[in-house]
Amino acid sequence: MPQTLYDKIFESHLVHKQDDGTCLIYIDRHLVHEVTSPQAFEGLRMNNRKVFSPESTLAVADHNVPTTDRSKPIENIDSKLQYETLEKNCKDFGLNFFALNDIRQGIVHVIGPEQGFTQPGMTIVCGDSHTATHGAFGALAAGIGTSEVEHVLATQTLLQSKLKNMKIEVNGKLSTGVTAKDIILTVIGILGTAGGGGYALEFSGEVIKNLTMEERMTVCNMAIEAGSRVGIIEPDEKTFEFLKGKPMAPKGEQWDKAMEHWATLKSDPDAKYDKTITLKGEEIIPSVTWGTSPEDVLPINASIPSLDEIHDKDKKQAVIRSLEYMGLNPKDKLEDISIDKVFIGSCTNGRIEDLRAAASILKGNKVSKNVTGYVVPGSGLVKKQAEEEGLDKIFIDAGLEWREAGCSMCLGMNPDQLKPKERCASTSNRNFEGRQGMDGRTHLMSPAMAAAAAIEGKLTDVRKFL
């Protein structure tokens, strides 16, 4: 029977299938971070269990760490304890850990690919819902909870039921100024935050083929905002090129063998999808969110919907609540919304290309006098690269702060937070109530759009700057 890429990876990792259909799947790679792992290690200790395959595990602290001077100790006691707990757990259980002062430290979903830990055809999990990012390499990557983190640590397997398949085909070409972020925001707008539930999303089509690896990661990253745990893209030459020579990628003869295998990782041409969505690249417009759900997204030249346009009663109720929270009104023009903060970073848009895109808009410009903000590289290596290219100077000259790597204001677990009612143009992935700080207001967009908003002091169409 013809199969999708998701089906193929799932089935080639099947360890055992119970009579009731529950599958035990082998996990090739496990990423661990400080927030969702302490209780898992505690569980191992309580039951006297070891880590099954320490070499398949890579740990780093990212969510809770400060992005200020790394030579000082972590100030917040709880964050410090969580960091030290991870460090100790990795030591006790023999796991590979990138410490805070290691240049390789960064957001889990940035460092996995950067190190070549992420590879095509693998099953990859992490106690984090944005694990789908790694699907950009043609891996089956999914977010899991802490009990499952413990399960993987103890057994290197996971109980899973198979997802259905959805194909999201983006054909044609993107117009200038339109980015990977706009593609995925548009998809989320179409599917809604629950639309991908129960499906693995396979992104394909000419537009996806033409994306760089970093752009593909942005697309897969936000599968969860469409309700799906898994986003996946067929690996190709670009994928192999990206991985070649990475520290943890296969070498020599192993590399050749891997390449041979990776070349077979494709959905069969006549594979059946349970659902297919087709988009035209030309029709995608730079987009921003206006509400408190990622599905509340519109092209920048649009206005917030009027309540009469919303017929679904649940949706209407949600919109009323979110507009109140956001301090906006129905029919407000998006381009009239002024901002106070800008955040450029996160596992969605904290890689080098994202920083380049933002810098290209900011170069020679200053951010509006009412705007402050952070640029937070996704990893220490991204930071280094950016500094070599002089991007840090562009950001600083424009009036933004250049920070150390971490999740930062994507979720504001560390001190990087919005103040109540502050409005932020953010390149992150969630605009939930309180996500970036209590009562903070988030508008999601691409790095270029965020840079343009910072300059104008309000949401604006980046295409004016091109």
Added chain:
Amino acid sequence: MDKFQNIKSIPAYLPIVNVDTDMIIPKQFLKTIKRTGLGVSLFFEMRYDKQTHKPIKDFVLNVDPYTSSKILIGENNFGCGSSREHAPWALLDFGIKVIIAPSFADIFYNNCFKNGILPIVLPEEKIKELSKFSLEKKEIEVNLEEQKITKGDNQPIEFEVEPFRKECLINGYDDIALTLKKQTHIDSFIEKQKSKTPWHF
């Protein structure tokens, strides 16, 4: 994990769609290294006044008898967003053992079972019917063995649950212990895989 027993309680009803795990337990409580103690912070931002930190009087879980509800009725896409298992931990620590909603987000749904919480999917009209019991402060009873919800003398509502998940809940099984029993399967898988994709190991 404790064995799941029949749950009888006046349900609490939270009529909000897309309740995300940031709402269920905001990030400032994720700094813990324990599973317990999160109940007081459940729905923190909706439950407590921002300035005074006093309970907000009309939030459902602050109102008797819902302060001791074991059953929570929600709306579509309950538990969406972050994978944090702190969300079911907080619900459990508050005393919630059953969540009934028209749909759940995948990761949250899964996380519930791992912690002895039963998530039940029911069509919207049944949710409406059950929410009346909440408003009228009447008890309902969830019987997992028989997969039904009884409510007064009315016709019980039946629900679906995967047989394996049901078995694990009822017996309080530890997933890891079950999997470790399959060690020979895991070993032979690795053996086979080592020849196919040696660079994975």
